[in-house]
Amino acid sequence: MRSRSLRRPETLVPLSSVAIMVVAFALIPAYTDSAIAPFDVYNTFQIFARLGLLALALGLTMIAGEFDLSVVGTYALGGMLAVQTGQEHWVYGLLAALAAGAVIGLVQGGVIAGLKLPSMPVTLATYITLLGLTSALSGGLTKTYSNASVTLWVDQTVLTFFSPRSLLTLGLFLLAAVVLSFTRWGRELRAIGGDRRASQVAGVRVDRLIVGTFMLSGMLSALGGSLLSFSLGSANPDPGVQPLIVAAAAALLGGLSLAGGRGNALGLLGGIMAVALLAEIVTVAALPGYVTQLFFAGLLGVIVVIDAPDLHRALVRQRTRLRPEGNPTSMLSRKRELS
Structure with missing residues (x-):
């Protein structure tokens, strides 16, 4: 039973991704002149903190069978509101960002x-609108955050690494893992992602769950943007599409399905950690920036093809045809596959 669960995509994909990246990270001294320092591990977790909440926000909507393209727009607006309204006290800025999300x-x-x-079309329209609103609020300029004590605090070293x-981001991932695994909300979220009509028949309040998931996605995105702006001491009105690409890559590396109904927060944590490790490897090894983009492009292509349901069914049918008809084992396997 345990070996079967390990072969599931939501377990196998993130475990494989993290394992490959950890090995590549550990072998940095073998192909560069640099030894691994504690700061390299610290910086990996900083990259994780930069994009982790964005990936978690996107991942939750993907589990529900949706796709929230507006997370980057909310990310930018949340950071701008945190900076502009939190100059005197960071709490006001954080509350404004969370409320907006x-x-x-x-x-x-x-x-x-x-x-x-x-x-997708609804959230794409929201994404464009939010970028315009953020630019209007800032006059199209980067805004500086003058509260240096907050900037120093959010990035101070804790327990070396x-x-x-990063600890707050990690804590929210663990909280999401508990909620998705042990609460009714988590079970129903996967159910509506897998089969929305059947979930409605079973009594799941689908509309309420979708609204709540998008609210949570907005708040997580706004919080991620706020923390990043506090860390940088400034807010950028247009972060570009790179954060969305990385968040989507992390979600797929975390074992989530484009069709919905599959995935968990721990797998998503593995996906974003694999992305963070890759980014740190590229930095330490001084590789060109396009290496990361090419890697993500190829990886996403492979995952999308593997995850295609029609391809999977075709491979199962082909494997069934190749088995001897008289083999009792093959007959039993065929019954299991059809069921």
Whole structure:
């Protein structure tokens, strides 16, 4: 039973990704002139903190069978609001960002659930709108955060390898893992991602769950943008599409399915840690930036092809045809596959 669960994509893909990246990270001294220092591990967790909450926000909507393209727009707006309203005290800025993220998620979720619209065009429109709003708030300029004590605090070294920002991000991943694994909300989230109509028949309040998931996605994105802006001491009105690409790559590396209904927070944690390790390897080895982009492009292509349901069914049918008809073992296996 345990070996069977290890072969599932939501377990196998993140474990394999992290294992490969850890080995590559450990072998850095073999192909560079640099030895691994504690700062390299610390910086890996800083990269994880930079994009972790964005990946978690996107991943939760993917489990529900949706895709929230607006996470980067909310990420940028949250960071800008945190900087502009939190100059005197960081709490005001953080609350403003979280409130904005909740409202954005509420509106998006309400429109998607209430009008039965596909999430991608709705969230794409929201993403474009949020970038325009963030640029309008800042006049198209990067805004400086003058509270240096907060900037120093969020990135101070804790236990050699961590910072308050990375520990908070890690804690939210673990909390999400508990909620998804041991609560009704987690079970129903996978259910609506796997078969929405059957979930409605079973009594799941699908619309409410979708709205709540998008609200949570908005708040996590806004929180991630706020923490990054506090860390950098500034807010950028347009972070570009790179954060979205990396978040999507982390989600797929975490074993999530583009079709929804599959995945967990620990797998997603493995996916984003694999991405962070790769980014640190590229930095330490002084590789060209396009190496990471090419890696992600190839990896996403492979995962999408492997995850294609029609291809999987075709391979199963072909394997069944190649088995001897008279073999009792093959007949039993065929019954299991058909069931």
